[in-house]
Amino acid sequence: MEFFNAFLVSLQAVWNDSGFSAFTAGNGIMILVGLVLLYLAIVKEFEPLLLGPIAFGCILANFPRTGFLDEMGLMMAIHYGIANEIFPPLIFLGIGAMTDFGPLLARPSTLLLGAAAQFGVFVSLAGAMMLGFNVQEAAAIGIIGGADGPTAIYLSIKLAPHLLGAIAVAAYSYMSLVPLIQPPVMKLLTSQKEREIQMEELRPITRFERVVFPIVTTIFISLLLPPIAALLGCLMLGNLFRESGVMDRLSDTAQNALCNMVTIFLATGTGMTMSAESFLVKETLLIICLGLVAFIGGTAAGLILGKVMCRATGWKVNPLIGSAGVSAVPMAARVSQIVGMKARPGNFLLMHAMGPNVAGVIGTAVAAGTMLAMLK
Amino acid sequence: MGHPVTTNPFIIMTINMTVVFIVLMALMVLIKAIHALDPTKEKEEPKQAAPAPVAVAPPPPVEQVKEEGIPGEVIAAIAAAVTACGYSAGEIRAIRPIERNGWKVSGRSFTNNRLA
Numbered sequence: 357m358e359f360f361n362a363f364l365v366s367l368q369a370v371w372n373d374s375g376f377s378a379f380t381a382g383n384g385i386m387i388l389v390g391l392v393l394l395y396l397a398i399v400k401e402f403e404p405l406l407l408g409p410i411a412f413g414c415i416l417a418n419f420p421r422t423g424f425l426d427e428m429g430l431m432m433a434i435h436y437g438i439a440n441e442i443f444p445p446l447i448f449l450g451i452g453a454m455t456d457f458g459p460l461l462a463r464p465s466t467l468l469l470g471a472a473a474q475f476g477v478f479v480s481l482a483g484a485m486m487l488g489f490n491v492q493e494a495a496a497i498g499i500i501g502g503a504d505g506p507t508a509i510y511l512s513i514k515l516a517p518h519l520l521g522a523i524a525v526a527a528y529s530y531m532s533l534v535p536l537i538q539p540p541v542m543k544l545l546t547s548q549k550e551r552e553i554q555m556e557e558l559r560p561i562t563r564f565e566r567v568v569f570p571i572v573t574t575i576f577i578s579l580l581l582p583p584i585a586a587l588l589g590c591l592m593l594g595n596l597f598r599e600s601g602v603m604d605r606l607s608d609t610a611q612n613a614l615c616n617m618v619t620i621f622l623a624t625g626t627g628m629t630m631s632a633e634s635f636l637v638k639e640t641l642l643i644i645c646l647g648l649v650a651f652i653g654g655t656a657a658g659l660i661l662g663k664v665m666c667r668a669t670g671w672k673v674n675p676l677i678g679s680a681g682v683s684a685v686p687m688a689a690r691v692s693q694i695v696g697m698k699a700r701p702g703n704f705l706l707m708h709a710m711g712p713n714v715a716g717v718i719g720t721a722v723a724a725g726t727m728l729a730m731l732k
Numbered sequence: 733m734g735h736p737v738t739t740n741p742f743i744i745m746t747i748n749m750t751v752v753f754i755v756l757m758a759l760m761v762l763i764k765a766i767h768a769l770d771p772t773k774e775k776e777e778p779k780q781a782a783p784a785p786v787a788v789a790p791p792p793p794v795e796q797v798k799e800e801g802i803p804g805e806v807i808a809a810i811a812a813a814v815t816a817c818g819y820s821a822g823e824i825r826a827i828r829p830i831e832r833n834g835w836k837v838s839g840r841s842f843t844n845n846r847l848a
Contacts, residue, residue: 464763467756474752478745491739564772565763572762580755718759719752726751730744731736 378420382632389635390414390627393525402532406505406623410525413627414635424628434625438520441513443622444506445590450615451506451717452570452594453607455685459711461565462558465665466677466708470715472661473681474723476501476654480646487642492516495727497643500527501650502720503534503684509626510587511724514732521629522640526647534687535694537648538655538679542695545659546675550666551699553674555708566599573718581725583732588721654682658712680709683716802827 371377393411397404416422416431424431437443460466481498489497492515499511500523508527512520530537542551570592578585597607662678676696680688692709738744767773807827814824 461763461767464760467760467763468753471749471753471756475749478741478748481744482741485739485741491736491741491744494741495744562770562772564770565766568766569763572766573759576758576762577755715756719756722752722755723748726748727744730738730747 373421375420375422380420380632382636383418383420386418386630386632386635387415389630390418396529396532403528405619406528407532409620409623410528410627410630413624414521414630415627416624417628417631431628434621435628437621438509438625438629439513439517441510441586443618443625444510444513445586446618447506447615447622448587449590449594449610450618451685452591452596453598453610454615455591455595455598455714455717456710457569457595457599457714458561458566459558459707460714461561461569463708463711466711467715467718468665469658469661469678469681469712470717470719471681472678473654473658473683473712473716474502474719475657476650476652476682477720477723479653480650483649484642484646487646489639489642492731493519495731496523497646498650499523499720499724499727500530500643500647501654501682502716502723503527503531503651503654503682503688504717504720505531506622507587507717507720507724509622511727514583514728518634519639519643521626521631521635522643523647524626525630526644529644530647530651531684531687534651534682534684535691537651538682538688538691539695541652541655542659542676542679542691545656546663548699550663550675551696552703553666553671554700554703555674555677555705556672558707563599563601567596570595570599577718577722577725581722581729583728584721584725587724588718591717591721651682655679658682658716674703674705674708677705677709677712681712681716681719683713683720685713685717686710688716689713802829 390411393407393414396402397407397411416424422431425435477498477500479498480501481494484494484497485491496508496512496516496519499508502508505524505527509520509524512523516523574585574589574592577588581588594607594610597603597610658678658681659675660678661681662673662675665673665678666675674692674696676692676699677689680692682688689706689709689712693704693706696703696705810827811824
């Protein structure tokens with residue numbers, strides 16, 4: 357009998373300490389959300405490198421009593437890297453090392469398309485404020501329209517850390533859905549004749565231009581907008597590794613090993629912010645809707661300026677490249693290419709669209725820096 | 733967190749879009765200035781221009797080199813492969829089948845060996 361009682365007490369103690377006893381319906385829903393995201397990542401291949409670890413982090417975050425954020429360990433270290441803005445600049449270092457600014461240097465006027473596409477950020481900001489979010493939260497939500505994950509995370513941490521999970525998931529989900537969201541807007545706002553425009557070949561870029569550009573840009577923008585010096589500085593440092601031709605080992609590490617490692621930490625850590633109590637709120641649904649508005653607004657604004665440039669240059673600019681101004685490198689540029697090819701087989705817009713695409717990355721960082729200066 | 737400068741979304745939008753456009757336009761000017769001040773520009777541009785006359789100088793390749801029995805697609809594929817290796821199409825003097833059947837024989841024996 358004594359043995360039986362001891363067995364029961366032990367069993368009850370194990371049960372009380374287990375996650376099952378504290379498991380809530382909210383945890384169950386969030387684990388299901390994580391599984392759906394995993395399905396999208398693995399089966400549908402929607403940004404699998406990001407959605408995969410985000411989804412797994414989401415599942416991990418919804419196990420009760422793990423104590424991940426109570427005592428120092430790997431999970432707390434990852435959280436520290438996110439909360440203290442360490443990972444987004446490191447991701448930008450890798451992105452810079454992977455980015456070819458050549459198309460932008462060959463046709464600098466495409467910077468304007470990258471600027472115009474930021475309009476979606478502010479449409480969404482206004483919408484968020486109308487729905488009751490405060491100005492800092494609205495700015496963090498609006499930056500989803502920039503289609504730039506690290507910048508969205510960076511700004512959310514600074515202005516609305518409690519919304520980080522929803523903002524990151526919305527940003528990365530929409531980035532992966534660019535091929536579905538953009539084409540209808542592109543077809544709606546452009547005529548067949550405009551889509552068929554073939555653009556002139558880009559001029560060759562010298563090594564001098566490629567090396568000087570990241571240095572000059574860092575000096576200029578960091579002096580003007582110090583809050584984004586870490587982000588933009590890392591982007592340009594990575595690009596300098598690539599273009600200098602004498603730092604190949606650093607470029608290789610930044611592009612591959614470092615970028616992959618930081619992606620694992622950043623994405624898993626972002627998923628870890630998706631606990632039931634912080635994610636299962638009506639604000640999450642609003643953020644996801646506002647993110648879509650931001651994306652569509654940014655795409656439309658880029659296309660409209662593209663149409664203006666088309667007329668101003670005597671039909672030499674295909675307006676489809678304007679939609680690539682929403683960042684989402686290189687997905688948005690690929691969408692411009694695909695829609696252009698459908699309108700006229702043999703119409704190669706990819707390299708032309710890479711100009712506004714990388715301009716969008718700089719534009720989103722500048723918009724984030726301006727909002728930090730105004731609102732923090 | 734300090735106080736925001738304004739909470740009016742229209743003002744935030746106007747100021748931000750203005751700043752974004754001004755910064756990116758300034759960057760546009762900087763890119764043009766870098767191109768204008770580029771000391772390597774003069775040296776590299778003639779180099780890129782140089783291959784053009786070379787390509788023009790040789791006789792039109794296709795008409796002269798085409799032998800009876802070689803399909804146009806084969807000539808195009810060979811020319812593409814040669815240009816992919818860094819030569820100009822104009823440098824191709826002739827495309828003709830070799831007298832010996834060594835490659836064909838060797839290919840056949842290789843295939844037979846793999847199947848055996």
